[in-house]
Amino acid sequence: MRRFLDLLDLEDTQIQNLLALAGDLEQTPRHDTLRGRVLGLIFMNPSLRTLASFQAGMAQLGGSTFVLTPGQGTWQLETRDGVVMDQEAAEHVREAIPVLAQYCDALGVRAFANGKHLDEDLGEGVLRAISDVAPCPLINLESAANHPCQALADWKTLDDLGVSPRGRFVLSWAWHPKPLPLAVPTAALGMAARRGMDVVVARPEGFALPDSLMERARRAAAASGGSVSETTDYESAMRDADVLYAKSWQAPSVYGDAEAESKLRAGLRTWCVREDWFSSARPDAIFMHCLPVRRNVVVADEVLDGPRSRVVRQAGNRLHVQKAVLLEMLGSL
Amino acid sequence: MRRFLDLLDLEDTQIQNLLALAGDLEQTPRHDTLRGRVLGLIFMNPSLRTLASFQAGMAQLGGSTFVLTPGQGTWQLETRDGVVMDQEAAEHVREAIPVLAQYCDALGVRAFANGKHLDEDLGEGVLRAISDVAPCPLINLESAANHPCQALADWKTLDDLGVSPRGRFVLSWAWHPKPLPLAVPTAALGMAARRGMDVVVARPEGFALPDSLMERARRAAAASGGSVSETTDYESAMRDADVLYAKSWQAPSVYGDAEAESKLRAGLRTWCVREDWFSSARPDAIFMHCLPVRRNVVVADEVLDGPRSRVVRQAGNRLHVQKAVLLEMLGSL
Amino acid sequence: MRRFLDLLDLEDTQIQNLLALAGDLEQTPRHDTLRGRVLGLIFMNPSLRTLASFQAGMAQLGGSTFVLTPGQGTWQLETRDGVVMDQEAAEHVREAIPVLAQYCDALGVRAFANGKHLDEDLGEGVLRAISDVAPCPLINLESAANHPCQALADWKTLDDLGVSPRGRFVLSWAWHPKPLPLAVPTAALGMAARRGMDVVVARPEGFALPDSLMERARRAAAASGGSVSETTDYESAMRDADVLYAKSWQAPSVYGDAEAESKLRAGLRTWCVREDWFSSARPDAIFMHCLPVRRNVVVADEVLDGPRSRVVRQAGNRLHVQKAVLLEMLGSL
Numbered sequence: 001m002r003r004f005l006d007l008l009d010l011e012d013t014q015i016q017n018l019l020a021l022a023g024d025l026e027q028t029p030r031h032d033t034l035r036g037r038v039l040g041l042i043f044m045n046p047s048l049r050t051l052a053s054f055q056a057g058m059a060q061l062g063g064s065t066f067v068l069t070p071g072q073g074t075w076q077l078e079t080r081d082g083v084v085m086d087q088e089a090a091e092h093v094r095e096a097i098p099v100l101a102q103y104c105d106a107l108g109v110r111a112f113a114n115g116k117h118l119d120e121d122l123g124e125g126v127l128r129a130i131s132d133v134a135p136c137p138l139i140n141l142e143s144a145a146n147h148p149c150q151a152l153a154d155w156k157t158l159d160d161l162g163v164s165p166r167g168r169f170v171l172s173w174a175w176h177p178k179p180l181p182l183a184v185p186t187a188a189l190g191m192a193a194r195r196g197m198d199v200v201v202a203r204p205e206g207f208a209l210p211d212s213l214m215e216r217a218r219r220a221a222a223a224s225g226g227s228v229s230e231t232t233d234y235e236s237a238m239r240d241a242d243v244l245y246a247k248s249w250q251a252p253s254v255y256g257d258a259e260a261e262s263k264l265r266a267g268l269r270t271w272c273v274r275e276d277w278f279s280s281a282r283p284d285a286i287f288m289h290c291l292p293v294r295r296n297v298v299v300a301d302e303v304l305d306g307p308r309s310r311v312v313r314q315a316g317n318r319l320h321v322q323k324a325v326l327l328e329m330l331g332s333l
Numbered sequence: 334m335r336r337f338l339d340l341l342d343l344e345d346t347q348i349q350n351l352l353a354l355a356g357d358l359e360q361t362p363r364h365d366t367l368r369g370r371v372l373g374l375i376f377m378n379p380s381l382r383t384l385a386s387f388q389a390g391m392a393q394l395g396g397s398t399f400v401l402t403p404g405q406g407t408w409q410l411e412t413r414d415g416v417v418m419d420q421e422a423a424e425h426v427r428e429a430i431p432v433l434a435q436y437c438d439a440l441g442v443r444a445f446a447n448g449k450h451l452d453e454d455l456g457e458g459v460l461r462a463i464s465d466v467a468p469c470p471l472i473n474l475e476s477a478a479n480h481p482c483q484a485l486a487d488w489k490t491l492d493d494l495g496v497s498p499r500g501r502f503v504l505s506w507a508w509h510p511k512p513l514p515l516a517v518p519t520a521a522l523g524m525a526a527r528r529g530m531d532v533v534v535a536r537p538e539g540f541a542l543p544d545s546l547m548e549r550a551r552r553a554a555a556a557s558g559g560s561v562s563e564t565t566d567y568e569s570a571m572r573d574a575d576v577l578y579a580k581s582w583q584a585p586s587v588y589g590d591a592e593a594e595s596k597l598r599a600g601l602r603t604w605c606v607r608e609d610w611f612s613s614a615r616p617d618a619i620f621m622h623c624l625p626v627r628r629n630v631v632v633a634d635e636v637l638d639g640p641r642s643r644v645v646r647q648a649g650n651r652l653h654v655q656k657a658v659l660l661e662m663l664g665s666l
Numbered sequence: 667m668r669r670f671l672d673l674l675d676l677e678d679t680q681i682q683n684l685l686a687l688a689g690d691l692e693q694t695p696r697h698d699t700l701r702g703r704v705l706g707l708i709f710m711n712p713s714l715r716t717l718a719s720f721q722a723g724m725a726q727l728g729g730s731t732f733v734l735t736p737g738q739g740t741w742q743l744e745t746r747d748g749v750v751m752d753q754e755a756a757e758h759v760r761e762a763i764p765v766l767a768q769y770c771d772a773l774g775v776r777a778f779a780n781g782k783h784l785d786e787d788l789g790e791g792v793l794r795a796i797s798d799v800a801p802c803p804l805i806n807l808e809s810a811a812n813h814p815c816q817a818l819a820d821w822k823t824l825d826d827l828g829v830s831p832r833g834r835f836v837l838s839w840a841w842h843p844k845p846l847p848l849a850v851p852t853a854a855l856g857m858a859a860r861r862g863m864d865v866v867v868a869r870p871e872g873f874a875l876p877d878s879l880m881e882r883a884r885r886a887a888a889a890s891g892g893s894v895s896e897t898t899d900y901e902s903a904m905r906d907a908d909v910l911y912a913k914s915w916q917a918p919s920v921y922g923d924a925e926a927e928s929k930l931r932a933g934l935r936t937w938c939v940r941e942d943w944f945s946s947a948r949p950d951a952i953f954m955h956c957l958p959v960r961r962n963v964v965v966a967d968e969v970l971d972g973p974r975s976r977v978v979r980q981a982g983n984r985l986h987v988q989k990a991v992l993l994e995m996l997g998s999l
Binding site for chain 3: 362364376379380381382384385386388389390392393395397402405510624625626627628629630634637638644645648649652
């Protein structure tokens with residue numbers, strides 16, 4: 001495996017093999033497997049889980065990492081072709097990425113959405129520009145519109161907990177003080193559809209996910225035997241639900257227009273998950289979120305501190321699935 | 334040992350065992366003892382010694398580290414319970430700490446005093462909030478009102494140099510351009526009292542340490558056979574002194590009131606340690622400071638560059654005692 | 667070897683041994699050579715290659731690193747002697763460096779030019795202040811007026827590519843939106859002269875390199891059989907050239923005067939390397955640059971993306987030569 005950019009790029013057997021390997025790694029340390037191997041991590045945006053778990057994972061496998069933060073301790077990087085670089089960016093990825101590939105065995109890159117132009121962000125221009133010039137294995141640490149490490153960790157979490165592959169998976173929008181990227185909604189939606197679940201997207205008017213993302217999920221569901229639907233009513237969505245996956249995202253209908261977005265969000269603070277959201281769900285329905293999560297904004301304390309929450313386990317599985325990805329990429333070299 | 338938050342929480346035998354182990358580690362490398370083990374380091378404030386020595390120490394023992402800096406490359410963290418998180422902090426320690434504990438074998442946290450409310454800072458609310466939810470071993474890398482790694486390193490330094498456990502230890506306030514936390518004064522005062530020394534706190538009017546800290550030190554002295562007193566006259570304090578430990582701290586009498594504090598400090602630049610401070614001390618009296626230290630502000634070049642200064646050795650001992658703490662916490666797992 | 671501060675400080679045999687060792691390391695991993703050894707890296711300025719390659723290099727040799735960034739996650743450091751430290755810097759290198767030397771086996775320091783006073787920058791005051799108090803091996807990661815790691819990597823690159831030691835090496839100034847340090851021009855000029863090449867410095871009026879730097883290169887050339895000349899005409903400079911090494915630098919004639927420098931640069935955007943610069947050069951003439959490089963500002967896409975560019979290979983050689991330096995410094999201890 002040379003690229004881990006989108007979970008839906010993988011074959012079913014690849015996904016199953018990664019999940020099996022992740023389960024094995026959760027049980028058994030392999031201290032020397034990646035001895036002398038180096039993973040380079042480029043963070044254009046903040047991180048807690050990804051930053052810690054990739055460093056820890058490589059270390060546990062006997063390897064090492066280095067971390068670069070363009071715009072902070074490292075030069076700002078340009079990704080557009082043909083630009084006259086007389087502004088902020090001092091270096092182009094066309095140099096930076098091939099250079100770094102000489103120092104390490106694989107690269108991971110985090111580059112969040114710009115949040116200005118929907119087509120640009122959905123087009124994954126930054127990730128593509130980097131992938132086009134990376135001669136080494138490359139891992140998406142969350143891009144403008146995807147987060148495959150999170151998706152694979154979530155899949156493992158559902159398997160670990162015995163959630164039926166035919167169960168009902170509700171992806172619900174939640175209120176948040178800032179407009180957030182579409183990366184995790186895309187990843188969670190695609191993952192659940194690919195797993196064969198009946199996926200319902202609950203979101204207010206104006207927050208419908210872009211057609212291309214819904215269509216992508218529908219294709220995945222068609223292949224796996226799942227389904228994808230959407231609604232503006234979270235109460236009806238939750239009926240018989242097995243999983244509530246909450247996440248805020250900015251309004252695709254007014255993407256990049258901060259003022260219009262703010263107005264659209266104004267009356268929507270009731271979109272904060274509380275225990276009573278689960279009244280018509282299955283009794284053992286679980287709550288999921290990729291973290292970081294704002295307490296009593298996106299979800300109430302009563303849910304996060306209650307028995308439904310699986311958010312810590314989701315994050316724990318980041319470590320295991322990422323180690324599996326690293327072994328697939330580097331272990332056999 | 335699951336917590337290293339306050340040196341005075343430890344039994345005498347625990348302290349002696351750590352000091353003995355630190356002495357052993359200073360002589361003998363143990364390259365593979367912590368192979369595959371990971372220490373997570375969370376720095377909410379700047380660091381030189383702590384950042385470098387914990388990374389170096391884990392590496393020398395065969396383990397690894399990762400470093401997170403909330404508010405810089407990582408989300409700002411909330412520590413208060415029940416808050417509606419619609420302000421700056423994007424993640425709560427109730428999620429962040431259990432999540433990180435899944436990636437590593439122990440955590441270290443640095444969280445300086447807020448400097449606004451004395452009771453809050455003395456209450457160690459941030460450290461307690463983290464300790465309450467940390468399922469893994471936890472090390473205090475300097476909290477609002479303590480610095481146990483420094484205290485243990487200082488104890489070892491006194492032992493290394495053969496300073497009598499019944500000697501006279503002067504903790505002196507010094508002038509500084511900014512109001513500084515009480516963490517190191519607390520740690521040094523408690524350490525010297527617990528070691529059985531005759532401790533004198535020299536500080537100007539208005540800079541008396543809070544009653545609770547003095548009382549804590551007096552209890553430690555009562556158990557060890559030492560004593561604790563205070564004075565506003567550094568000259569008399571220095572008579573027959575074995576050790577001068579200098580440190581600036583903000584005025585507890587006007588805590589959080591920057592203007593009043595500034596006035597109180599205005600005439601006090603003579604509180605800069607010079608060689609003549611030692612005229613009535615024992616001939617081989619030593620100078621100690623936790624570092625960083627401002628030259629010719631807190632202490633004159635003539636002292637730091639002269640034969641009395643042990644500040645570099647103190648800092649060197651940070652490495653050895655911390656490796657002992659790490660082995661106690663992780664070595665037997 | 668205890669210091670790697672200036673390539674021209676080394677004997678010919680030392681340089682040849684480092685180049686031979688670097689070539690060997692490029693072929694053969696030595697995973698355990700530096701087991702348990704730690705390199706401390708102090709970055710007072712941003713970095714991509716140096717930050718990544720030193721961390722990767724130590725890891726590949728079995729050792730570890732820690733990174734400090736004074737002024738960011740670590741206190742700002744004072745380097746001047748005798749100062750009353752009541753301003754920004756909280757710690758002096760007279761403490762910080764000996765302290766850190768206790769935690770690691772070697773230190774690397776990056777401290778760019780201040781850009782205000784030419785004599786001060788050429789005097790390398792910061793690097794000297796650190797070297798004077800460092801009890802451990804010390805590596806220059808780019809100082810005010812030198813970059814020996816880059817120079818050695820460039821030498822290896824010329825050897826790798828079979829560029830004749832008697833070939834023509836053109837060091838050309840290029841336009842840039844900001845005034846840049848003299849470190850890389852100094853390093854490249856000295857390296858090529860020491861290698862025995864016929865070196866021509868092409869630069870506009872006002873951008874002549876300081877006499878002391880030209881004289882230093884002439885002495886190196888005299889010993890090696892090379893030559894050093896300069897011109898304001900890049901076209902004539904390029905006649906029969908084997909190598910064009912481009913780099914921008916601020917005008918020594920108005921050093922520290924931003925306004926005058928800006929005026930001097932105003933009409934000089936034609937100093938952007940294009941393919942037609944090579945029309946009178948040798949057919950297989952190569953293009954070199956230390957990176958980061960601003961595309962279509964310092965050099966056109968057509969050159970960087972064309973067959974002449976060796977910039978990625980130069981950067982790749984940073985890893986190999988630095989590992990050689992580390993082994994020379996630490997391997998035999």
